[in-house]
Amino acid sequence: MKPFYEPFVPGQLYSVAEFLALEQQAEDRHEFYDGQVWPFPADTLRHNLLVQNCSLPLFARRKQVGLDVFSNGMLLEVIPGGYYTYPDVVIRDFVPCSGLEYVVQCPKVIVEVLDPLWAERDRTWKCVHYRRLESLQQYVLVSQTQQFVESYWRTAAGEWRYEAFMKPDDVLDIADTGLQLMLREIYDEVAVPLLQLQFPDIRETIK
Template sequence: MPTQPDYTRRYTVEEYFALEEMSDFRHEYYHGEIFPLDGPQAMEGATFAHNTIKQNCLIALRLGLRGRSCRVFDENVRLRINADDHFTYPDVMVTCAPEDQQEIRVVQHPTLLIEVLSDSTELPDRSWKLQQYQLLPSLQQYVLISQRRMLVESYVLNERGSWELTTLRQPQDVLRFASLQLDMTLAEVYEEVGLSLMHLAETVPSAL
């Protein structure tokens, strides 16, 4: 029977792992505290558009990386950040690290992370998670994808150790996964999402 989490207490990492095995919902773990990533408060994120965008990226990455020593995971695989202090579940992640090849539940050395934005996740994805993900020594690229309009923001770590932001808005724009030597057009990212022509043509500030 699923265990009801106690959000007022602190958990050890072992207790957190045990809770995730029993719980109906996924949780982010940070220094002993847990935060629900699923359930009623996050249901607006589980839309057709969100799932389709995620699947489009997963399929393109898996096909493009076939035969290479990289693995592609969706939101059911945990990411370990900062030793044992922080665990979360990105929408899409790619790891090419030998240390991650035999893992089945936890990735520690991702090359690429992708988050599909929703009302409940947009603020943390743009701020808190951006800062946390950039602590990962292996990470080369972090991509944010809007599900409400054609808008993709790609943070890439350059040779100087700084993060460069590229904003893409048009169907023919190319999302480059430079470290993986793969590309996707925005038309491919948003295939079958069903955005209206108004959304496709809409020009919005990059902060939205």
């Protein structure tokens, strides 16, 4: 199973060390998968605002609950030596910073703001890989086109459950951290319409 787009240099293979060296010098971000380097889609203004709305409230409260909160620019190790990518928000248990670190490991929560062009990839391809991470407790998807948030969360028995949020007062619990986000907080001052559920008009059928 591969990403949905073409590699940076088709046919050329890199080691993880070569990829990390490339990223430190590159102007644009890239993913690493199975030895190939893949261009990473650029952010929109709306995307960036939604990422901030998700990450900043959690970042402000991180010390109270012993967490690290990273957004946008941190590379995540999904498969050691095999898959590295840039989630929009990563939450993990607090780990003291020991120096110049470029890669985050052992995420507890991952948040992706869905780009309309890549939404299917985040729902399927990334979802499969993320949920294989033993440390991951929750995977959150935030829509840019309507106020709609989806959460996949792991039970104590190791089973995955799904929950959707579509009302402004809906509250998203962030794994077992004690932190929460309201839907209205996520979409605050971002021009995204409320979800409009379309139901069939049955009046004609009951005349």
